[in-house]
Amino acid sequence: MAHQTPxxxxxxxxxxxxxxxxxxxxxxxxxxxxxxxxxGAGGGGTGSGRPAVANKPSFLTGGAGPTGHLASxxxxxxxxxxxxxxAVSAAAGPxxxxxxxxxxxxxxxxxxxxxxxxxxxxxYLRVEPEDHHFLLTEPPLNPPENRENxxxxxxxxxxxxxxxxxxxxxxxxxxSWISSKSSDRSLTGTxxxxxxxxxxxxxxxxxxxxxxxxxxxxxxxRDITYFVQSLLRDRGEPDSxxxxxxxxxxxxxxxxxxxxxxxxxxxxxxTRFANHVVTRPGGRQVTVNVGYERFLAPEIFFSPEIYxxxxxxxxxxxxxxxxxxxxxxxxxxxxxxxxxxxxSTLYRDFGRRLQRDIKKAVDKRQEESRKRAGVxxxxxxxxxxxxxxxxxxxxxxxxxxxxxxxPEFRSYCHTKAxxxxxxxxxxxxxxxxxxxxxx
Amino acid sequence: MPHGPGQARQPxxxxxxxxxxxxxxxxxxxxxxxxxxxxxxxQNVLIQNILAERFSGVPPASVDQTVSDxxxxxxxxxxxxxKTKILLSIQIRCFRDLVKYGAxxxxxxxxxxxxxxxxxxxDFSVLIDLEQLPxxxxxxxxxxxxxxxxxxxxxxAPFEAAYTEHYKLKEEASQYTSEEAPKGVLEGGExxxxxxxxxxxxxxxxxxxxxxVIFSTVFREETDRVFGKVFIQEFVxxxxxxxxxxxxxxxxxxxxxxxxxxLGEKHTGSGDVGYVTFVLFPRHLTPQRMPDVISHIQxxxxxxxxxxxxxxxxxxxxxxxxxxxxxxxxRRARPDTEEKERKTASGRSFRVQN
Ligand SMILES: Nc1ncnc2c1ncn2[C@@H]1O[C@H](COP(=O)(O)OP(=O)(O)OP(=O)(O)O)[C@@H](O)[C@H]1O
Ligand SMILES: [Mg+2]
Numbered sequence: 001m002a003h004q005t006p007x008x009x010x011x012x013x014x015x016x017x018x019x020x021x022x023x024x025x026x027x028x029x030x031x032x033x034x035x036x037x038x039x040g041a042g043g044g045g046t047g048s049g050r051p052a053v054a055n056k057p058s059f060l061t062g063g064a065g066p067t068g069h070l071a072s073x074x075x076x077x078x079x080x081x082x083x084x085x086x087a088v089s090a091a092a093g094p095x096x097x098x099x100x101x102x103x104x105x106x107x108x109x110x111x112x113x114x115x116x117x118x119x120x121x122x123x124y125l126r127v128e129p130e131d132h133h134f135l136l137t138e139p140p141l142n143p144p145e146n147r148e149n150x151x152x153x154x155x156x157x158x159x160x161x162x163x164x165x166x167x168x169x170x171x172x173x174x175x176s177w178i179s180s181k182s183s184d185r186s187l188t189g190t191x192x193x194x195x196x197x198x199x200x201x202x203x204x205x206x207x208x209x210x211x212x213x214x215x216x217x218x219x220x221x222r223d224i225t226y227f228v229q230s231l232l233r234d235r236g237e238p239d240s241x242x243x244x245x246x247x248x249x250x251x252x253x254x255x256x257x258x259x260x261x262x263x264x265x266x267x268x269x270x271t272r273f274a275n276h277v278v279t280r281p282g283g284r285q286v287t288v289n290v291g292y293e294r295f296l297a298p299e300i301f302f303s304p305e306i307y308x309x310x311x312x313x314x315x316x317x318x319x320x321x322x323x324x325x326x327x328x329x330x331x332x333x334x335x336x337x338x339x340x341x342x343x344s345t346l347y348r349d350f351g352r353r354l355q356r357d358i359k360k361a362v363d364k365r366q367e368e369s370r371k372r373a374g375v376x377x378x379x380x381x382x383x384x385x386x387x388x389x390x391x392x393x394x395x396x397x398x399x400x401x402x403x404x405x406x407p408e409f410r411s412y413c414h415t416k417a418x419x420x421x422x423x424x425x426x427x428x429x430x431x432x433x434x435x436x437x438x439x
Numbered sequence: 440m441p442h443g444p445g446q447a448r449q450p451x452x453x454x455x456x457x458x459x460x461x462x463x464x465x466x467x468x469x470x471x472x473x474x475x476x477x478x479x480x481x482q483n484v485l486i487q488n489i490l491a492e493r494f495s496g497v498p499p500a501s502v503d504q505t506v507s508d509x510x511x512x513x514x515x516x517x518x519x520x521x522k523t524k525i526l527l528s529i530q531i532r533c534f535r536d537l538v539k540y541g542a543x544x545x546x547x548x549x550x551x552x553x554x555x556x557x558x559x560x561x562d563f564s565v566l567i568d569l570e571q572l573p574x575x576x577x578x579x580x581x582x583x584x585x586x587x588x589x590x591x592x593x594x595x596a597p598f599e600a601a602y603t604e605h606y607k608l609k610e611e612a613s614q615y616t617s618e619e620a621p622k623g624v625l626e627g628g629e630x631x632x633x634x635x636x637x638x639x640x641x642x643x644x645x646x647x648x649x650x651x652v653i654f655s656t657v658f659r660e661e662t663d664r665v666f667g668k669v670f671i672q673e674f675v676x677x678x679x680x681x682x683x684x685x686x687x688x689x690x691x692x693x694x695x696x697x698x699x700x701x702l703g704e705k706h707t708g709s710g711d712v713g714y715v716t717f718v719l720f721p722r723h724l725t726p727q728r729m730p731d732v733i734s735h736i737q738x739x740x741x742x743x744x745x746x747x748x749x750x751x752x753x754x755x756x757x758x759x760x761x762x763x764x765x766x767x768x769x770r771r772a773r774p775d776t777e778e779k780e781r782k783t784a785s786g787r788s789f790r791v792q793n
Contacts, residue, residue, distance in 0.1 A: 003515075005507055005511055006505060006507055006513075011446055020504075021504075021507055023505055024503075024504050024505055025503070027486070028485050028504065028506065077747070110755075110759060111755075111759060111760075114752045114755060114756065115749075117750060118745075118748060118749055118752055122479060122741070122748075123479065123480070123484070124484060124485075124505070125485075126480075126483060126484065126485075126507070126508045126509055127507050127509065128509055128510070128741060128744060129748070130659055131511060131636075132507070132512075152755075153752075155757070156755075157748050157751040157752050157755060158748055159659045159660060159663070159748075169742065248477075310486040384543075416659075
């Protein structure tokens with residue numbers, strides 16, 4: 001075919017959806033995975049107040065004519081919705097309720113998700129799904145039924161040309177190939193994917209997730225935002241909305257080497273305190289002080305006891321355990337290539353602290369086992385390397401963009417014809433993209 | 440079969456429902472509601488977003504994105520030389536057809552001062568110097584929109600040509616009574632064909648009393664074809680409900696008469712192709728309404744298919760609800776054990792370390 005359309009890459013996360021086209025180095029759209037629908041179950045009229053009709057002329061009437069009237073009479077709940085940022089704004093006013101169809105990385109509301117997708121594809125990306133191949137992502141340990149539901153929607157509702165569903169962690173590994181530290185295009189490594197809803201530590205050996213060793217930590221971006229918010233509230237700051245807390249988190253927070261010492265630094269050096277200016281809807285500005293939360297908020301990854309009482313294991317320890325419970329022959333590769341991915345790994349020095357703490361844990365364990373064995377000379381030590389790179393924020397999306405622009409991508413996809421012949425279960429298996437034999 | 444002015448020929452149409460049992464009336468009314476809810480923008484939102492951001496006075500940054508649009512249109516927006524000069528290029532499958540009907544002139548008129556050497560692999564390029572933008576905010580916004588409408592403007596050429604031709608024929612026809620008018624005036628102009636998708640085309644024909652626009656469209660699936668028919672039926676019904684401004688819409692499975700000459704024996708109604716005909720009457724053909732009508736009619740095919748897909752989503756959601764209701768009934772019948780199991784299944788599915 002002379003005219004090949006670029007594949008569409010969609011990484012729908014708990015908090016944000018990253019949407020775009022293969023080959024680009026960043027997603028074209030990043031917006032909340034949110035849908036605002038007409039509140040209430042009332043089947044009747046959409047009532048007065050807010051016009052039920054989009055403020056565009058229709059094909060038929062060249063304006064909101066009699067059809068508009070009919071539409072409002074019959075109710076348009078299922079069509080009257082917004083997604084993304086528009087959903088968040090709509091829900092701020094009366095009449096609409098906001099829903100997040102993905103929870104903890106997994107799709108929970110398929111009706112909402114199907115509409116979210118259809119709107120993403122036609123109104124934002126502006127593509128006819130019949131003309132494109134799609135690469136979608138899924139969290140680790142996604143139940144196969146979820147894959148099948150996804151395939152059903154993409155093949156039956158959208159008639160998409162071809163579909164590939166990849167595990168986010170594997171894509172994140174591929175994304176790290178742009179780092180100068182990543183020498184071989186390896187698909188072996190440990191991915192720390194921390195987004196909005198959950199943090200996963202996922203060991204991957206040659207492109208295959210070692211499912212039995214995955215660990216999840218119930219602390220991620222949203223929790224850090226809440227933590228910042230609670231500190232702002234405690235101090236009685238003039239604005240402690242979630243939005244403000246999130247902005248402060250994203251622009252001021254960093255990881256320190258030692259929290260106790262860091263407090264001392266603030267007490268000696270008042271320039272470490274900062275100000276954040278919030279512009280209220282009316283245009284009035286208020287100033288919020290920013291203090292210890294700068295380092296304390298991300299510290300909850302390393303000292304979870306300051307935030308939670310039921311989850312107490314520091315992230316570096318979790319990483320070490322994950323690798324220790326993986327097959328012995330891949331452990332070296334897993335320590336050597338610990339790849340960061342997701343918005344909540346962006347704190348300055350996050351990777352550095354992680355590498356130091358993991359190394360400490362490994363060395364300590366080795367030391368103990370040597371003592372037990374009565375060996376005195378120290379061995380070669382384990383190479384622990386945490387990889388940060390400039391695409392890690394949208395790691396899974398970027399990895400998907402890289403892999404889906406390769407010439408062989410299409411042959412790895414399942415097609416509508418295959419779907420029709422074998423049914424939804426066909427998507428339980430995909431050949432490994434970017435793996436050995438691939439590009 | 441020539442026909443005189445004022446005596447509109449009624450083409451044979453196939454616009455009755457085939458009473459398919461999978462389409463309960465609820466779906467039909469859904470279609471009617473959907474007609475007005477699923478409109479698509481004329482401009483490319485992403486190009487619009489990127490330019491709006493670049494135009495807003497933020498520090499210059501490099502841009503390099505390949506952006507798809509409907510109908511295999513591809514944009515490339517980049518800053519190849521310096522961060523302050525944005526090159527925007529468009530590739531259109533049917534560009535050669537469009538050139539035949541005046542696209543170069545239309546693009547020159549719209550983008551003249553911005554037009555630049557065409558980027559290799561593309562059909563038309565503009566170069567936007569961020570240091571030479573208009574001062575006024577509204578002017579900048581208008582400019583952003585203009586660039587975001589690149590596809591629309593390129594595709595507008597044959598329609599504009601049809602409007603012009605219609606005015607000419609109308610003028611000529613006004614000098615004759617219907618009987619004595621020369622054949623050329625009565626039959627109207629040649630049919631312009633725009634092969635804008637691999638297997639689909641738009642045909643435009645001007646006459647002295649109308650402009651006819653025909654979309655040939657392929658249905659990948661039987662279900663899509665049935666949904667499509669219901670949808671067109673809504674158009675037809677809506678017209679009957681006396682929406683004065685609506686153009687006449689017809690749907691048929693075999694090529695309309697207007698296309699007999701160009702299609703010949705090639706297409707004999709193979710089943711998965713459908714033809715949607717819009718007849719624009721003089722009230723749609725005023726110079727004032729031209730820009731809107733052209734924008735609108737261009738998006739028809741994508742809007743149509745969006746609609747079909749959204750209606751399938753709607754059916755799916757009803758089916759899911761039915762299944763859920765059904766399971767609920769089952770569960771009520773066996774309260775205890777079921778309930779416990781369900782809780783674990785829908786609880787947090789990740790493993791928390793302990
Ligand atoms: N610069 C930053 N510093 C810290 N946190 C950030 C930064 N940028 C974004 N975030 C946070 O990252 C989170 C979103 O990350 P991401 O898009 O990876 O999550 P997601 O994919 O939606 O969720 P999940 O992967 O859990 O399903 C949000 O909590 C956001 O506040
Ligand atoms: Mg994610």
